[in-house]
Amino acid sequence: MSELDLDFMRKVASTPRGRGVLSCIQCGRCSSSCPVARLITQHNPRRLMEMVILGLRSEVLPQGLPWYCLSCFTCLDRCPQGGDVGEVMFAIRNLAVKAGNVPAGVVAQARSLMDTGRVVNPVRSILDKRKSLGLVEIAPTGVDDVQKILKRTALDKLIQSR
Amino acid sequence: MKYAFFLGCLIPARELSYETSVREILPALGIEVVDMKGANCCAPFSIQSLDYASWLALAARNLCIAEEMGLNILTLCNDCYESLLMVNNTLKQNPNLKNRVNEILSEVGKEFRGKTEVKHLVDILYEDVGVDKIKNAVKEPLAKLRVATQPGCHLTKPKRLHLGFVKEFGAFDELVMATGAETVGYDRREMCCGGPLRDINDELSRSVARQKLIDIKNADVQGIVTVCPFCFLQFDLGQLEIKRHFKEEYNLPVLHFVELLRMAMGMKLRDWEIKSHRIPITNILKGRS
């Protein structure tokens, strides 16, 4: 039996991108449009919103639930009430990350970003190939600036702690 | 027309023929691009999932670079497009957020002023160049080539962000048809390719791509035309991954739209470009001559 956090909905709604949860009328248009929901039963955007509304924080934040979304925004486009499910997903993820729940693959991309300024960094062989094909040299990325920004937002600590 | 060129991470690292094709066709169509110096990652969905302020600041830094160049941004990748466009809009519409982001950016000597626009390649080709001009530039129409198009989610959704109907499937399809090819409709065309979960949840990402391939296969086409490099990866390399995991083969060659256009404009693909496709495109090339 999970404990209810009656403040959870308000918390998500006041997190950036999370406001839409206040408009949800649980009509199910999002879930019946979601490509992932058709493949796996664990992922259901309507049910996720329902859990936020009901305050089932412990079933949402620590679980794998927020991490199946493709951010394809089909749900967002079809929602009649401005529920913005696809956006609320990011608010939930931000909160989940703060609670220590983040997949390894996401951390790896963030680490690459911090180290090189890019999420996908060209390996040596690619750089050589580019040169041999006469392609423009990839401009350096301003990684110093990136690191300064990530320090300012404290995201660097999070990445390093994993 | 001149644009600040935002290549993104994926194309220069893994899809070189996309880059070479774009650099060749744009001048021929009267578009000049200037590489953005020191641009960083656009901050795609994985990064956005971590922290809001970081996303805004990272994307805004790129917008500032373009502002300093006095140019609008041209993006190729749908995810880059979505990220930069959303941040540009958000900061333009919300002075509070803009101020907070500028506080962060002051650490790196940048200031967001809201003076640039973010455009996608499809925008430019459809609005600036126009279908008619493209038709005129086509020397070797790809007649009778039946293709399924994958415009990608972030070119057209969320609809309220992508104002007007220029970016509905209609626009991308018109551009493809301008090359002489025939676009064939298929079920669930607006479905995602699964790209955003690549390297995060590969099993799911593969399953989503597989569903797309099943739908496309049912439509009896000779190939798939993509505009987003993630969609390309999901379908091209993805077919090898699906073969390994599901023991299924689809034999659907995948072309970047810019390659299709390039061929139609009479600029042949080089050997290394042809070989860079993991699902061989020889049948499409054969059908041409």
Place this chain on the structure above:
Amino acid sequence: MTEPAVLVVGGGISGIQASLDLASRGIKVYLVEKSPSIGGRMAQLDKTFPTLDCSICILAPKMIECSHHPNIRLLTYSEVKKISGSAGNFTVKVLRKPRYVDEKKCTGCGICFEHCPVEVPNEFDEKLGMRKAIYMSFPQAVPRVVTVDKENCLECGLCESVCQAEAVDLAQKPEEVNLKVGAIVVAVGFDLFDPSEIPAYGYGRYKNVITALELERLLCASGPTGGHLVRLSDGRIPKKIAFIQCVGSRDIRFGNTYCSSICCKYSAKDAVLVKEHHPDAHVCIFYIDLRAFGRGFQEFINRAKSEFGIKFIRASPGEIIEDPATKNLGIWYEDTVAGRIENLVFDLVVLCPALVPRTDARELAKVFGIEIDKYGFFRASDNITNPVDTTVPGIFACGYCLGPKTGDIPDSIMQGSATAARVAEVLMEG
């Protein structure tokens, strides 16, 4: 000196009621109607809810009374072009469009349209059936005269040659009439939201996805299929029918954030009618909320479930996919009560679209100088205390052109009577 006459614009049930109430008090009424016949939406319906009365059967007597009443002058196929003056003394310019038929001579016998060689889609049947270039909108039209659609007319003269009453006059000219009235009642009704604005539902692309109004025409004995409910793609009898609620209503994307207030009721009615036509059919209604307030409606829905076996599923479908071979429709939805995502195949899907202001409402509002609300409906001077007064003194409004209220037929009749009372007040001010 107050003009002892009233202009009623719009010959639907609401305008008809207002006209009859006023006329019975000895007040002269000019009833102006844009289309060739009065009757409005109610004439298009098969049966009404919750009593399942034949709609035209209860409407026609009122229509006929309008045409015969000594105090009512019907000006059909006419439009209000300009008004000037103020409460008590309005001057109205009405344009009488030429029907190319002399109303006084035409007997409505129908020989002309039997012979006419031109066929065009019939607006009254929501373009599901055809009419001729010379036509009567529907069999019970009032006035019982034909109209020539000059745009599609070949001017072959066949109608003229067979008409026994010599009523055809292809040289007829438009006529401007100036009316002096003391008060005006606007009752122009509504249009339907166009569901093709929701591409995921396939309306306009899939032949077997239709609107509820199109269904009414298919169910109606005077409709394009003679009252036989069949699929538009192949003429077969549908075995599995779905109704989808809130198509465009309660939808922030199109600005219609309101509830249209009659769809839950009429879809239950239509579902029952479908079962009466095809008792073996499987009928499902997909809803978000079931709004069946008022006398008899909840009871009707209970009957629909228990007596007729109609399934109510709490789900707003995400998308509809057509099978190109059978033209059957697969609906993706989540049964929100069971928490299961399903795909069910139907052979006919009926969409219940939002009721929206007419496309010409904005222009009309300008002509009358009345205000419209954020949805485009005519604004009452006060929604609570003066619900049938417009923002211009002396001009009143009734029916759905005022926007969604409870919105059903008794309401429209009540509002018609309400405006008659308000008008009488103006006219009695000497």
